[in-house]
Each structure stands twice: as C-alpha cells, then as structure tokens.
Amino acid sequence: MTEDARFEDGGERPLNLGALDAEDLGVIAALVQDAVLPVTEIRWQAAHRRLGLLVNRIRWEDVEPAKxxxxxxxxxxxxxxxxxxxxxxxxxxxxxxxxxxxxxxxxTWEPGEDAEGHVVLTLAGDGALRARVEALDVGLRDVTRPYVAPSGKLPDHSL
Structure with missing residues (x-):
C-alpha cells in the first residue's frame, strides 16, 4: 500500500529538484525567486556544457509555516x-x-527547434543570463543548512 506524500513529510530536508520541462522549471523558478548571488558565484564550464550558480535563496517552501x-x-x-x-x-x-x-x-524557458531552446534568468536591474541548451535540464539542490535571512524580511513586490 502506498500513500501520497505530505508537505510535512519534507521537514527540514534539503531540496534536490530537477526540471526537464517548462512546468517543472516553473517550480524551480518559484523557489529561486528573489535569490541573491555575487557575480563571482557564476561558473560556465564549457567543456562540461554546464552553467552553475551558487545562490542564496529564500526558503519559500517554509515561509507560511515560519509565519x-x-x-x-x-x-x-x-x-x-x-x-x-x-x-x-x-x-x-x-x-x-x-x-x-x-x-x-x-x-523561464524559451523553446526552439526540436528539444533546443533557451533558459533565461531575468535579474533585477534589467540584467539577464541566457543559456542556449540542447535540451532542458535544470537542477536545484540545497547545499547548506538554512540560516536566518539578514534582513529578516521578505521582498516586497507590491510596487
């Protein structure tokens, strides 16, 4: 017998998610919204065909329980x-x-011919990163324990 997983079952476990289609990418996009990173934490590994970013993301999955x-x-x-x-x-x-x-x-995902397309990271201040990919394959994995956000506040998007 199996039963559906519940949100509470996740507890404090780190996230480890993958996106192979636009719908999955939407989940990752929601989780990295308002993430910040120094420009020095971007790595383009051409030989491995990989773009990696070490981001400091809000734990959106924990905001309501925390409140x-x-x-x-x-x-x-x-x-x-x-x-x-x-x-x-x-x-x-x-x-x-x-x-x-x-x-x-x-x-966001901009589909192209066949499986090709672009993964676009829209940044505050009119910045953007655009990765041309052979096929959509994006991962998000927590690598540290959570820490209290220095500002103690959520971003305000009401403007």
Missing part, C-alpha cells in the same frame, strides 16, 4: 545548475565588478 510559528524568514545556499548548455550570453552583468550582487527575479 504561523513566529519564526524568522530563512535563506539557504543552493546550487542552480543548467546542463546541456551550448552557449551563454548576458545583459547588464558586469563580470569585472567583483562586488556586484545579482538578484534573480524569474527563470
């Missing part, structure tokens, strides 16, 4: 990895500015 329990907002460091990458382009991202901190607004 109910009076706990502070938490972040966690996660690896956002795009595989099957054929090329990477950026707009509004000065890789020479080692102090630059980027904020991810969303991640």
């Amino acid at each position: 109910r329990q009076g706990r502070p907002v938490e972040r966690v460091q996660s690896l956002l990895v795009i595989d099957n990458v054929l090329g990477v382009a950026s707009q509004g991202v000065d890789r020479a500015d080692k102090d630059l901190v980027l904020q991810i607004l969303t991640v």
Whole structure:
C-alpha cells in the first residue's frame, strides 16, 4: 500500500529538484525567486556544457509555516545548475565588478527547434543570463543548512 506524500513529510530536508520541462522549471523558478548571488558565484564550464550558480535563496517552501510559528524568514545556499548548455550570453552583468550582487527575479524557458531552446534568468536591474541548451535540464539542490535571512524580511513586490 502506498500513500501520497505530505508537505510535512519534507521537514527540514534539503531540496534536490530537477526540471526537464517548462512546468517543472516553473517550480524551480518559484523557489529561486528573489535569490541573491555575487557575480563571482557564476561558473560556465564549457567543456562540461554546464552553467552553475551558487545562490542564496529564500526558503519559500517554509515561509507560511515560519509565519504561523513566529519564526524568522530563512535563506539557504543552493546550487542552480543548467546542463546541456551550448552557449551563454548576458545583459547588464558586469563580470569585472567583483562586488556586484545579482538578484534573480524569474527563470523561464524559451523553446526552439526540436528539444533546443533557451533558459533565461531575468535579474533585477534589467540584467539577464541566457543559456542556449540542447535540451532542458535544470537542477536545484540545497547545499547548506538554512540560516536566518539578514534582513529578516521578505521582498516586497507590491510596487
């Protein structure tokens, strides 16, 4: 006999998710919304056809339980990895500015011919990263324990 998993079953376990289609990518996009990262934490490994970003994401999956329990907002460091990458382009991202901190607004899929397409990371301040991929394959994996967000607040998107 099997039963459906419940949200509570996840507990404090780290996330380890993959996206092979646009619907799955939407889940990852929701989880990395408002993630921040220094520009120095972006790695394009052309030989491995991989683009990796070490992001500090809000634990959106824990926001409502935290509010109910009076706990502070938490972040966690996660690896956002795009595989099957054929090329990477950026707009509004000065890789020479080692102090630059980027904020991810969303991640989207732009399908192309056959399985090819582009994974686009839209950044605050009119920046963007665009990975041309042979096929959609994006992963998100938590790599640290959660920590209290320094601001203690959630971003305000009401403007």
